Amino acid sequence: MxxxxxxxxxxxxxxxxxxxxxxxxxxxxxxxxxxxxxxxVEFDAEETALGPLERFPIGVPVKVPITANRRDGWTTTRGVPIGAVYVIRGDNEAYRVLSTTCPHLGCAVAASNKGFNCPCHGATFTLDGQRRGDDNPSPRNMDPMEHTVRDGVLYCRFVAYRPGEEKRLPVRSTG
Amino acid sequence: MIGRIVQWWDERTGFFTWLRRQTDIDLPSGPSWGLAIGFALIVTLMLEAVTGIALSTAYAPSATDAWGSVYFIQYQLTGGELLRGLHHFGSHALVLICVLHLCRMVAVGAYRAPREVFWLSGLVLLALILAAARTGHLLPYDQKAYWSTRVPTNIAGSVPLIGGMLKTLTQGGSDFGTFTLTRFYGLHVGVLPLLILLVATGHWGLYRKHGAAPTASTPTAAMSKLSGSMQQLLNWGLALLVVAVLFAVVAVMGVTLEAPADPSSQYEARPEWYYLSLFHLLKWFEGPLYVVGTVIIPGVTITFIALLPWLDRGSVIGRRITVIGGTAILLAVVTLSGLALAEDANSETYQTASQTVARNAAEAVRYAGDTTWGIDVSGRVVLYEGKKVFRREQCAQCHDLRGEETKAVSAPSLDGYLSREWLHRLIKNPNHDKHFGLTKLKYDEEEGTGMEGYESLGEPALSELVEYVASLAGARYEPPIDREMAGRGAALFDDECSGCHDIEGDASVGPHMQGYGGMAWLTEMIRDPTHERYYGELGDKMPKYNHLSGSDMQSLAAWLMQLRFEGRISE
Structure with missing residues (x-):
């Protein structure tokens, strides 16, 4: 009991x-x-002005830093770098805007007049951003950015993509 | 299954046997709710530790980041408000339970020999808990934290001889700042918890050594057999009640975060409820007698309580001293607290101040959540600072704005400023009382000054014009600017408006339109409305706000630019 x-x-x-x-x-x-x-951690995915068209000579990659409003925890910082792009001007006013981030493991890709090569693990790309060679460590081509020309100024919408994957997926769903 | 694991572990470590021995305590007077108070204290301390560690992973102790991080914890972090609420009200519960525990000990005379050290260790524990609460209250670095911590640091400064040094050491410098926060934080999350753990362990050890103090009641034989288990149930039951009450309090009251600390503001600081008696006591001692209220009376009281084991050794006189002294202290505390509360309740100034505090808190929190401006790296809630500039410079004396007191409206209304509706009304009829109707800029046919209304343009021309003018600031609109519509508006503007409004930013009859309503346009206009690029001599009713600092001006302009999102306006 x-x-x-x-x-x-x-x-x-x-x-x-x-x-x-x-x-x-x-x-x-x-x-x-x-x-x-x-x-x-997020940034405004608004259009960024890359500069007047005269700034981009034909066939020479020009590196342009992308700045945006960045919200990091509780602070909002205005106009800080969030990444960079290469602008390649082709013939006939064709433009290509590529992220400088290597799709392999996220290093910054270096540019020359012949193309791009990543100093970290040796990935190489053509001026169009296409993968070169069969033993290229990068799982995909360089990431192109949406861009437009308005009133003689080139604009792009910057998106960061996840490195290391064959499919091109945004790092975050930007809003 | 769990039983077998426990058994397996116990056979190899003896942990559970050890644990059972710790809680196996002699209960000469049987189980009671009173004895459970001490246990509830342990559980509440654990609750503070767990929630505190979780909070520390998101908190940043610096003068620029503290408020922002607490804002983030409360309004963005998953479950953050509950977490902060439990930790905050948990500290109040700790103090309350400590005091109840202490009162019960006095009531049953549990301090008498050989329990003197036991008694003193309890008082030390109370002091450490109060210190932990006090250091914790500064950490959000909001108005309440800032102002209610200044008073105790200045009290420390009033201690004879060593006061100045004490104050500097507490603040970590000659004034409040980041070092105050890092030092308080270090004490709050490192030094004090360790000391509390140490003293509480000692206190528990002494409890095991001495057992529960015998009281008048004696348990029945049947109860005696069960007393251990019964006490366990009472212990956990009371602890559960405390935790449940904490959840209820957080759910009902919520935990407040006031506006960020502002040394330039007016603030009627009040301490936590358990210091209200001391707070009121200070009002009776002024000038050189101040130290009586801050140091002497509290000091004598604490000494009396600490010396109880020697004042009352069980004799009739000793007991009487305790009863009279204890009752007197309780009565004094209750009366003084009551007087303090009554005074505030009857003070119109205090009530108005409280309303302002609540309004500022709500505004700061709302503006901190703005995704464009938010909280900048120097810890300023940009839009909130902008509104403060608006209030400080008394802009509402002339500019009408919903929710602000105004004297004599004589300038354009700022309700929905720069919204599409506002621009629409402006272009349709600039001589509306909500625009230039009450100013020298009102259209005057004889003088040929001012601007006529463009209602005759009709729709969709007016809306296209509005879309174009809205696009000039390069700022966000909701819904976003329709570029096609704005393009048609641009052509209209060229035909109808560019005669008086220069689009390249040069001086013209009316204000120039380069970046109209944007940061640079607003800043220049506010610095000198009479400039030939803006309203010229007819704009001289508005003073030149040239004295505003760069950051104040930026905040003000940013705040003006977001008024378009604050509620709709009428025609």
Whole structure:
């Protein structure tokens, strides 16, 4: 009899204990899992002016840094670099805008008049951003950016893509 | 399954046997709710530790980042508001439970020999908990934190001889700043928790050594057998009640974050509820007597409580001293706190100030969430600062704005400023009272000054013109600028408006339109409205706000530019 009652008392006490542990621990896990639920680093994906067309000579890659408003945690910084692009002007007013980020593992690709090569693991690309050779470590061609010309100025919409994957997927869903 | 794991582990480590021995305590008077208070204290301390560690992963102790990080925790972080609420109200619960625990100990005389050290360790624990709460309250670095911490640091400064040094050491310098926060943070998350753990462990060890203090009640034989388990249930039951109440309080009251600390503002600082008696006491001592209220009376009281084991050794007189002294202290605390509360409740100034504080808090939090400006790297909530400049410079004396007190409206209304509706009304009828109707710029046919209304253009011309003018600022609109419509508007502008409004930014009859309504345009116009590129001599009713600093001007212009998102306007 006394043992039954003791068992009941102890079980109820334990239940209270577990409830408290859960109630306190679960909210404490919020900060831990937060990065999986919401991105605390983001930038405005608005159009960026790359410069007047005269700035881009035919066949020579020109590197242009992309600046944007960046929200990092609780701070908003205006006009900070978030990446860079190469602008390649072809014949007949054709423009190509490529991200400087290597699609292999995210190093910055170096440019020459013949094409691009990545100093980290040796990926090489043509001036069009196409992969060169069969043993190229890059899983895909360089990432092209959407661009337009308005009133003699070249604009692009910068998107960062995940490196290391064959498919071209944005790092984050920009909003 | 769990039972077998426990057993396996216990056979190899003895951990659970050890744990059971720790909680196996002599209960001469049987189980009671009173004894559970101490246990609730332990659980609340654990709650503070767990929530505190979680909060520390998102908090940044610096004068520029503290407020922003707490804003982030509360309004962006998953479950952050609950977490911060539990931690905040948990500290209040700790103090309350400590005081209840202490009162019960006095009531049953649990400090008498040989429990003197036990008693003193409890008082040290209370002091450490108060210090942890106090250091924690500064960390959000909002108005309340800032102003309510200045007072105790200045009290430390009033201590004779060593005051100045104490104050400098507390602040980490001659004034509040980042070092105040890093030092308070270090104390709050490192030094004090370690000391609390140490003293609490000692306190628990002494409890095991001495057992529960015997009281008048004696348990029945049946209860005696079960007393251990029964006490366990009471312990966990009370702890669960405390946690449940904390959740309820967070759900009902929520935890507030006031506007960021601003040394230039007016603020009626009030301490936490448990310091209200001391706060009120200070009002009775002024000038050289100040130290009586800050140091002497609290010091004598604490000494009396600490010396209870020696004042009351069980004799009738000793007991009487305790009862009279304890009652007097309780009565004084309750009365003084009541007086402090009553005074605030009856003070119109305080009530108005509280409303302003609440309004500022709401505005700061709302503007901090703005995705364009938000909180800049120097920790300023840009749009909130802009609104502060608007208030400080008393712009609402002439410019009408919803929610702001105004004296005599004599300038364009800022309700929905630069919104499509606002521009539409302006172009349709610039002589509307909400635009230039009350100013020298009102259209005057004889003088040939001002601007006629363009209602006759009709639709869709007016809307196309609006779309074009709106596009000039290069700022965000909701919905975004329709480029095709704006293009048609540009052609219209060329035909109808460019005679008076230069689009290249040169001086013309009316204000120039280069980047109209944008940051540069607004900044230059506010610095000198009478400039020939703006309103000329007819704009001289508005002062030249040349004295504004660069950052103030930027905040003001940014704030003006987002008024278009703040509510719709009427025709």
């Amino acid at each position: 006394a043992n039954d009652r003791r068992g009941f008392l102890e079980a109820t006490a334990k239940l209270c204990g577990f409830t408290i542990t859960g109630a306190v621990t679960i909210p404490a896990l919020g900060p831990l899992i937060h990065p999986l639920l919401a991105d605390s």
